[in-house]
Amino acid sequence: MKLDARLEAVRAFVPAGGTVADIGTDHGYLAAALVQSGQAERVIASDLNLGPCEAARRTVREANLRESIEVRQGDGLTVLAPGEAQTVCIAGMGGALMTDILAAAPLVMKKLQTLVLQPMNGAYELRHYLYTHSWHVADEALVVADDRIYTVIRAEKGRRKMPDALTLEIGPVLWERKPELLRHHIESLLFGARRAVAGMEKSERAKKSAKYKEAQKRIKALEERLVW
Template identity: 90%
Template sequence: MKLDARLEAVRAFVPAGGVVADIGTDHGYLAVALVQSGQAERVIASDLNLGPCEAARRTVREERLNGAVEVRQGDGLTVLVPGEVQTACIAGMGGALMVSILAAAPLVVKKLDALVLQPMNGAYELRHYLYQHGWHVADETLVVADDRIYTVLRAEKGRCKMPDALTLEIGPVLWERKPELLRHHIESLLFQARRAAAGMEKSERAKQSAKYKDIQKRIKALEERLIW
């Protein structure tokens, strides 16, 4: 099963061996690739909606992996029994939704060894939640797919000092390692912040708000992070 660069980065971050959950599996491509590559002994793939579950089951049948990939329909991690899997992958969702998925199944999360996450947005909220709840970012990478830059991270158990807000937004491991795509990543965050500021500048009342001042401070701080 050939994956695009985004899902391949997710697959590569999964610790080898054990049972893996692929939450929000869509067509089941990641689940199948995890088994075929030997990355996982078994995968439980889930999706909230029937259509993606049927598509995933079709993919599993076509690849003759019915014994290695099980597809379950349900909401997030609630389809799992605590201790059933060692690693959970959640990709292609907003960070806020990922937080709600993690918060909805605390007993399942407590028994996990690792989380592999690819937020489409809201990375600050996601990282903040992880550090608040006894997890930390152990590894991160940036990857380009379909002309868009994506962040993929692996979180592991263990309390660590909470990074500052800007580092949580950029990514603590990314900032430490300074990968090739980091400037592009920060520039993307800057673009979003400047667009938000431009929208507020259409209103004099908004320009006087604390939120506008905070955005201006964030823009300045991000600009300073482009220099190293």
């Protein structure tokens, strides 16, 4: 199963062996690749909606993987029994939605060992949730697909010191290792921050707010992180 660069980066972060749950599986391509590569012994592929589940079942059937991949329709981690999977993958959703999915299933979370997460946005909120719930960022990667930079996070159990807010936004492991795409990543965060400030500057009331001052401070802090 040939994956695009984004899903390949997710696959690369999955520990070998055991059972993996692919939440929001869509067409089931990641699930199939995990089994075909020998990385996962079994995959539970789930999606909230019937259409993606049918597409995933078709992928599984055509790849002759019905003995190794089970497709379930359901909401988030509620498709799993505690201890049924060791690793959970969630890709292509916003960080806030991922946080809600994780928070909604504490008993399942308690038995998991690894989370592989690829947020489309809201990475700060997601990382903050992990650190406040006895998880931490063990590894991170930046990857380009379809002319966009994506962040992939591998989280593991274990309480660690909470990074500062800006490092949580950029990514603690990314900031520590300084990968090739890090400046592009920070520049994309800056673009969004400057656009938000430009919107506030259209209102005199907004320009006098604490939110505006905080946004300006954030821009300055991100600009300082471009130099190392």
